[in-house]
Amino acid sequence: MFKRLAETGAAVAITVDGRQIAARAGDTVAAALIAAGIDHCRTTPVSGAPRAPYCLMGVCFECLVTVDGVGSRQGCLVPVRDGMAVETQTGKREAGR
Amino acid sequence: MAASDFDVAVVGGGLVGVATAWGLAREGCRVVVLDEGDRAVRASRGNFALVWVQSKGLGLPEYAGWTIRSSNAWGGFAQTLKEETGLDVAFQRPGGFHLALSGKELEARANILKRLHNQPGIVDYKTEIMDRSQVAKMLPDIGPEVVGGSFCPLDGHVNSLRLFRTLHTAIKARGVTYLPSHRVETITKEGGEFRLATAQGEIRAGKVALAAGNANMRLAPMVGLEAPMKPERGQIVVTERLRPFLNHPVVTLRQTDEGTVMIGDSKEESIDPAGLTLGVSATEAERAVRLFPLLANVNVVRTWSAIRVMTQDGFPIYDESETHPGAFTICCHSGVTLAANHALTVAPMIARGALDTSLVAPFSARRFHVQATG
Numbered sequence: 298m299f300k301r302l303a304e305t306g307a308a309v310a311i312t313v314d315g316r317q318i319a320a321r322a323g324d325t326v327a328a329a330l331i332a333a334g335i336d337h338c339r340t341t342p343v344s345g346a347p348r349a350p351y352c353l354m355g356v357c358f359e360c361l362v363t364v365d366g367v368g369s370r371q372g373c374l375v376p377v378r379d380g381m382a383v384e385t386q387t388g389k390r391e392a393g394r
Numbered sequence: 395m396a397a398s399d400f401d402v403a404v405v406g407g408g409l410v411g412v413a414t415a416w417g418l419a420r421e422g423c424r425v426v427v428l429d430e431g432d433r434a435v436r437a438s439r440g441n442f443a444l445v446w447v448q449s450k451g452l453g454l455p456e457y458a459g460w461t462i463r464s465s466n467a468w469g470g471f472a473q474t475l476k477e478e479t480g481l482d483v484a485f486q487r488p489g490g491f492h493l494a495l496s497g498k499e500l501e502a503r504a505n506i507l508k509r510l511h512n513q514p515g516i517v518d519y520k521t522e523i524m525d526r527s528q529v530a531k532m533l534p535d536i537g538p539e540v541v542g543g544s545f546c547p548l549d550g551h552v553n554s555l556r557l558f559r560t561l562h563t564a565i566k567a568r569g570v571t572y573l574p575s576h577r578v579e580t581i582t583k584e585g586g587e588f589r590l591a592t593a594q595g596e597i598r599a600g601k602v603a604l605a606a607g608n609a610n611m612r613l614a615p616m617v618g619l620e621a622p623m624k625p626e627r628g629q630i631v632v633t634e635r636l637r638p639f640l641n642h643p644v645v646t647l648r649q650t651d652e653g654t655v656m657i658g659d660s661k662e663e664s665i666d667p668a669g670l671t672l673g674v675s676a677t678e679a680e681r682a683v684r685l686f687p688l689l690a691n692v693n694v695v696r697t698w699s700a701i702r703v704m705t706q707d708g709f710p711i712y713d714e715s716e717t718h719p720g721a722f723t724i725c726c727h728s729g730v731t732l733a734a735n736h737a738l739t740v741a742p743m744i745a746r747g748a749l750d751t752s753l754v755a756p757f758s759a760r761r762f763h764v765q766a767t768g
Contacts, residue, residue, distance in 0.1 A: 393688030
């Protein structure tokens with residue numbers, strides 16, 4: 298669905314739920330998920346509906362993911378870093394994660 | 395509105411008012427609830443939602459009995475509301491804790507409970523002091539600084555916003571007339587009925603029940619009653635929804651049925667409901683993390699201030715006017731805890747036209763006048 302522009306940065310390796318995906322320097326976590334064709338990053342705590350990055354500017358809180366063990370981070374505000382471990386979230390967050 | 399269209403006018407559409415109105419409707423009364431508009435100070439939309447027993451009654455032992463009566467009635471009250479509306483207010487009574495972060499705090503807590511229990515005529519409500527290992531069995535996620543606490547098996551909590559909505563749904567279903575944006579300006583009694591003046595016109599009723607929170611201070615003297623109040627501000631911090639980890643409410647912290655953690659219990663003299671003292675929220679949050687370190691990384695999604703309804707001595711006031719028979723005051727801090735009493739005990743008294751002194755005499759505002767109580 299989404300296509301990268303030609304002038305993207307150097308390759309950065311991150312994992313999503315343990316699976317290696319190819320991100321680019323300068324990507325946010327949310328952008329990297331979208332570029333990798335991952336269609337949702339969490340399910341909601343109330344109805345369990347799937348959610349994906351939406352506003353991409355820190356407002357809507359739809360793109361919450363676990364980054365390096367810390368839950369409910371806004372994927373659109375976190376730049377990717379080599380070796381970063383991203384996990385999608387299911388329902389309510391577990392306290393302490 | 396034609397004369398005598400209502401048996402009772404309830405002034406105040408918060409938890410105390412709607413619980414009373416529902417109880418009156420169950421007794422067959424024709425009831426109108428007069429509420430202010432959206433800009434009113436709304437204690438019922440900002441409270442902490444405990445149905446709480448421990449600590450209540452130091453200085454007035456009858457208050458402990460009154461609170462336990464409501465706590466015991468709460469399960470049935472919630473069940474009846476569910477049958478009438480289909481809504482579940484998520485009442486739970488798993489027992490609740492006060493937690494101490496130092497030996498000194500635990501000692502102070504034990505002393506308060508001892509003084510409370512030593513009062514003549516006190517009901518035993520089985521609050522016990524627990525050491526750290528006893529607490530940890532019930533609250534496995536406590537932090538290393540927690541030295542112990544007190545536990546009362548009668549303590550519980552509820553989803554208070556849903557309770558509020560449920561009571562409004564229930565009064566509507568029972569034919570109660572709810573009139574928002576009807577601030578009561580004056581109350582007079584003429585020709586055996588009360589006339590309540592609002593900018594929207596006059597409402598007439600056979601009886602009047604003042605359940606307007608801190609505003610009872612202004613209204614009560616209009617019908618020969620008094621309601622000495624001392625409003626104070628509390629602040630609440632709310633986290634994102636979390637998987638259940640806390641099986642018992644703590645007086646300053648509870649996990650709601652929806653998963654959020656509410657952190658609260660601050661007290662400030664300010665009565666500006668729009669203000670927020672950041673230092674107070676920060677202190678509440680810091681203490682919460684010391685109690686439950688797993689909260690350290692959790693996101694806060696909301697904070698707010700709300701004005702507590704508080705009488706000058708903290709105890710409820712229930713009175714019937716001597717100069718204006720048929721006028722009653724219902725004033726209290728604990729609109730959630732005492733909701734079952736207001737619906738099931740106080741409302742029937744008002745419907746009958748007389749307070750049952752065997753139950754509520756200790757709560758008359760006459761206690762504020764030493765000379766008059768003899």
